[in-house]
Amino acid sequence: MMKPRTPFVLWFTGLSGSGKSTLADKIAAYLSEKGFDFERLDGDTLRGVFPSTGFNRTERDEHIQRVGFMAGLLEKHGVIVLASFISPYRQARDFVRKRCRNFIEVYVKASLAACEARDVKGLYKKARAGQIREFTGIDDPYEEPNHPELVIDTDDESVEQSARRIIDAIQKFL
Ligand SMILES: Nc1ncnc2c1ncn2[C@@H]1O[C@H](COP(=O)(O)OP(=O)(O)O)[C@@H](O)[C@H]1O
Numbered sequence: 761m762m763k764p765r766t767p768f769v770l771w772f773t774g775l776s777g778s779g780k781s782t783l784a785d786k787i788a789a790y791l792s793e794k795g796f797d798f799e800r801l802d803g804d805t806l807r808g809v810f811p812s813t814g815f816n817r818t819e820r821d822e823h824i825q826r827v828g829f830m831a832g833l834l835e836k837h838g839v840i841v842l843a844s845f846i847s848p849y850r851q852a853r854d855f856v857r858k859r860c861r862n863f864i865e866v867y868v869k870a871s872l873a874a875c876e877a878r879d880v881k882g883l884y885k886k887a888r889a890g891q892i893r894e895f896t897g898i899d900d901p902y903e904e905p906n907h908p909e910l911v912i913d914t915d916d917e918s919v920e921q922s923a924r925r926i927i928d929a930i931q932k933f934l
């Protein structure tokens with residue numbers, strides 16, 4: 761497995777259904793093909809590993825802090841990190857940024873309407889029906905990044921177009 765010239769943490773943030781996991785997986789496939797050593801950290805997987813993590817602000821912040829700590833350790837040892845988390849709070853994302861050497865914040869930007877129309881996991885329907893509480897974008901906030909390294913608008917762009925833009929942006933680290 762090849763180490764990159766400069767390890768980095770590619771952090772995908774955005775609403776549920778915006779395209780974080782899809783794009784992180786695309787980049788993972790690209791890096792695999794090139795033979796680079798990377799790790800995928802995804803909200804759904806890690807919530808299974810830390811099953812007691814809830815969705816209030818404190819719990820979300822602690823969750824992102826744990827993940828950010830891990831991301832920083834992996835990066836320190838030369839592993840590229842592809843992290844996909846809603847991570848709705850600016851302060852928590854900035855905490856992760858401070859723990860990493862090369863933090864690339866990718867704002868996966870999609871309108872709530874588009875995410876809700878996709879409703880990949882059927883969660884928006886449940887949130888609208890009141891079956892799920894503290895759902896980002898419905899009854900919980902999402903704080904847009906102020907200075908993301910990349911903004912990927914997935915409302916009108918294809919997965920391939922979006923992935924290509926991210927791949928172009930990481931070339932200087934590989
Ligand atoms: N440009 C794009 N980038 C990423 N996903 C897109 C794009 N356009 C449409 N989609 C679709 O949006 C959905 C995003 O789902 P997912 O990646 O699971 O979201 P998230 O991980 O952010 O909750 C997928 O069905 C994907 O095919």
Ligand SMILES: [Mg+2]
Nearest residue numbers: 780781782844
């Ligand atoms: Mg996801």
